[in-house]
Amino acid sequence: MSDLVKMEGITDLTKIGAELISQGAEAKTFKLNYFGMECIIKERFVKTYRHPTLDSKISNKRILQEIRSLNKCKKNGIDVPGLLFVDIVQTRIMMEFVNGITVKQFLYNNCENNYQNTQTPEIIRICREIGQQVCKIHDLNLIHGDLTTSNILLRTSTNNSTVFIDFGLSYTSTLAEDKAVDLYVLERAFISTHPNSESLFNEILQSYKDSSKNSPSVINRLDQVRLRGRKKLAFG
Incomplete structure (x- = not known):
């Protein structure tokens, strides 16, 4: 020391x-x-x-x-x-130092034809693991604050298991609203960074739903957050 x-x-x-x-x-x-x-x-x-x-x-x-x-x-x-x-x-x-690559780079390397061919077992496994781990974070009443595919690594030494990084904007909250916004940030990251990858985020969301008894209130709130987001995009 x-x-x-x-x-x-x-x-x-x-x-x-x-x-x-x-x-x-x-x-x-x-x-x-x-x-x-x-x-x-x-x-x-x-x-x-x-x-x-x-x-x-x-x-x-x-x-x-x-x-x-x-x-x-x-x-x-x-x-x-x-x-x-x-x-x-x-x-x-x-x-x-985590030896591995970001989920962003992994998807760039492994999704061909503009993300039309994404249903490989490994990609589905990673997406479902992301959903499960985000749910565990939220069950601790932690909000990551910047969930993107750049802030999730795949650890080489453990067969591409997910590692969450950059908690610099994290905070504590019990509110379903804050957890829903966290998910919405991740969804927007997929839409903007990985076009035509809606099926991947759906896998994440389904895994999130399956991972906790607390998830229904968050998912219901996510629909409201999405609606507000669409209105903001439409009207500025």
Whole structure:
């Protein structure tokens, strides 16, 4: 642990060999071989348009919520990257590097003819596993907040089992409305990123329905969320 603590004073991770692999609206993600261990470091960056005190409070709140969400999922059998180290001051989370590809890339690689031929056993298995795992997350009263096919990995070492990542926008809620919106975000991700893949999301939704006695209220609310979404698209 003493070696990990030394990272607290490092402001530029590239100076210790970290490779920037992605940058989103909230954070940068680095890959690092740290003392022989491959890991991922997620670093939230300062939002200059916000007051520094407010920005610090928001960043700290979100990083703590992400840690809680990852721990809660891990304790309840949902595969997420293992936590290795947290630096609240630098707003960094060091976690396990998952060897695999995103569901997005897997579908790009394996769905031919513009997603018309998607009914392969492996694709159906993955979709049903996604539905089951999302339902387990929701049964913990966790809302992921950014469910997309880019935020679900397939772990190579366990025959493409699903791993959920990027809980940076996650929060706790018991409301069926919030869980339905989470599903709606995933549905919109399929529609926009994987055209003609409605049958795949239907497999996810059916698996979600089959996985919990709490699912009917969420599915009923999803229909209302969809209606609001269509109205928004129609009228702006």
